[in-house]
Amino acid sequence: MSISSALSNALGGLAVSSKRAELVSANVANVSTDGYARRELSLEATSYSTQGGVRVSGVTRHVNEQTLSERRLAGAAQAHSTALLTHQSRMETLVGDPTDASSLSARLADFEASIDAAVSRPDLLNRLEDVAYSAAQVVSKISGMSQSVQDARQDADAQVAGLVESLENNLKNVEELNRLIIAAEVNNRDASSLFDQRQKLVDDISEIVPVHQMKRDFGEIALVSVGGAVLLDGSAVDLSFSGTPTIVPHMTVENGLLSQVLMNDRPAAASLSGGALEAQLTIRDELTVDFQEQLDVIVLDLSLRFQNPDLDESIGPDDPAIFTDNGARVDENALVGLSGRLAINDLISHEGAFDVSRLRSGLGAEFNGDVGDNSLLSKMKEALNEASTLPSGLGQSLFEMGSAFETHVASDRLRLEESHSFQSARFAQLKENELADGVDTDVEMQNLLLIEQSFAANARVIQTIDDLMNTLLRM
Known part of the structure; x- marks a missing residue:
């Protein structure tokens, strides 16, 4: 040499x-x-x-492309389960634990207990006042729950708007990085840092909407959602969503009062399944709606028990009973959002006449009857314990319906918690596998x-x- x-x-x-x-x-x-x-x-x-x-x-x-792909799908599933579990935990806190004095079942139990006390001494106005007060507490609890459910829907709607914006921006950024990578590959320059940036962006995209990554020439990639939508192939799709600042119970996607996610001006929710975006849409359009419907049924059952013509003969067929629909008689054909409109009859309300003696003599009575007469109060007690006549009441008493509702909400949370634990463990293992190759x-x-x-x-x-x-x- x-x-x-x-x-x-x-x-x-x-x-x-x-x-x-x-x-x-x-x-x-x-x-x-x-x-x-x-x-x-x-x-x-x-x-x-x-x-x-x-x-x-x-x-x-x-x-390791295989490990990376599996980790992305696991991350999307974890984000999905995390959102649902967070929401359901919020709903469980809203309903309350049976041991909590402010829970729904506790409010109903207090109402029943106050009627029991009034039955034994109908002549004591303070016991009648306790009945009116505990009824108002039931209304306050239910109205607060209804409002919180709508707040949860609005929060989910706002989350969807933010996720769609992030998704669109990230897709545009991946499109630009594809262009820069192609230029670097053609000119034989090191594009490693560009690949790193693109990988992080695809990770973020996959958490919102799980995607499959497909290779193209000169380092370019295409992205297709698990649901089959082509999100990026050469150019990114156009995504849009119009947030709704105020949501009320009757507003749904079906009646056109809530926005859908649009992809190239066409509805795209079905093809964007599996990640955080689908979870927020599920919360807005399914979970909160189902919760509201169950709550409305309990309120309807409560109201109809006291509107029974055999209970208080002093009120007419069109007159409101103790529990009203914003002051009017409750109509079972106007069920949607009833829990948010529930109110106490002005005759016994603190904001109204507050004549609690009507709980003893009858809401529509023209004069005060015998102070020792507990017949109306006894009928109220019986009404609370009668089997529900509603198809969804399953023949339960009002307290049993409230307890069943709490159990249903808690069991849903436990189910989602188990799913979340599985998805988190799966994601952690795949992340560890990915790091082992790092x-x-x-x-x-x-x-x-x-x-x-x-x-x-x-x-x-x-x-x-x-x-x-x-x-x-x-x-």
């Missing part, structure tokens, strides 16, 4: 060592950076005509020692050649 060949080889070795050290430094510095993939130098031998040695042919990003700092430190040795060896060759040249020149 000639001196010039040896010098060329040594200089090439120094250049390779320098680049390898740079990659090791980047790997270690980004060990915890989301989207970062371990880099490794690709080398190739130079031809004999160029005096031999090695040169850098490129930088390889090590990514940067190992111990290995990188070992590589750094090898790089140091290689650098020193090449430097020694150059030093030796320098000494030889100096010796020749002195001869």
Whole structure:
């Protein structure tokens, strides 16, 4: 080997060592950076005509595509289950624990207990006042629950608007990164940092809507949702959603009062399933609606028990009973949103006449009857314990209906909690598998020692050649 060949080889070795050290430094510095993939130098031998040695042919990003795809799908499922569990926990807190004095069942139990106390001493006005007060507490609890359900729908609607905006922006950014990567690949430039940015964006997209990533020429990718919608292939789709600032019970997608997610101006919800976006739409359009319907049925049952013509003969067929629909008689054909309109009859309300003696003599009585007459109060007590006549009441007493509602909400939360635990464990395992293919700092430190040795060896060759040249020149 000639001196010039040896010098060329040594200089090439120094250049390779320098680049390898740079990659090791980047790997270690980004060990915890989301989207970062371990880099490794690709080398190739130079031809004999160029005096031999090695040169850098490129930088390889090590990514296990199968593990990455599975982790993304698991992340979408976890985001979906997290949103549903958070909502259901909110609903369970809203209904309350039976041991909590402010829970729905506790309010109904207090109302029944106050009637029991009034039956034993109908002559005591303070006991009649307790009946009116506990009835007002039931109304307050139910009205507050109804309002909170609509607040949850509005929150979900706002979340959908934010997720759609993020999804559209991320798709546009991936489209731009595709363009930059193609340019880098065509011009033989290292595009590793661009690949990292794109991987992180696709991760974010997949959490909102789970996607499959498909390769195209020159490093470009296309994204297709699990539901079959092409979100990006060359250019990104146009997504739109109009948020609704105020939502009331009768507003639904079906009657056109709530917005749908549109993709290229067409409804797209069915093809965007599986992630955080679908979860928020499910909360807005299904879970909260179902909760409201169940609550409305309990309110209707409560109201009809006291509107029974055999209970208080002093009120007419069109007159409101103790519980009213914003002051009017409750109509079972106007069920939607009834719990939000529930009110106490003005005759016994603190905001109204507050004549609690009517609880003893009758709401429509023209004069105060016998103060010892507890017949009306006894009928009220019996009405609370009678089997429901509603098809969905299952022949239960009012208290049993309230308790069944609480149990249903709690059991749904437990079911979602189990699902969330499974999805979280699955995601954690796949994330761990992905990290196992990533940067190992111990290995990188070992590589750094090898790089140091290689650098020193090449430097020694150059030093030796320098000494030889100096010796020749002195001869």
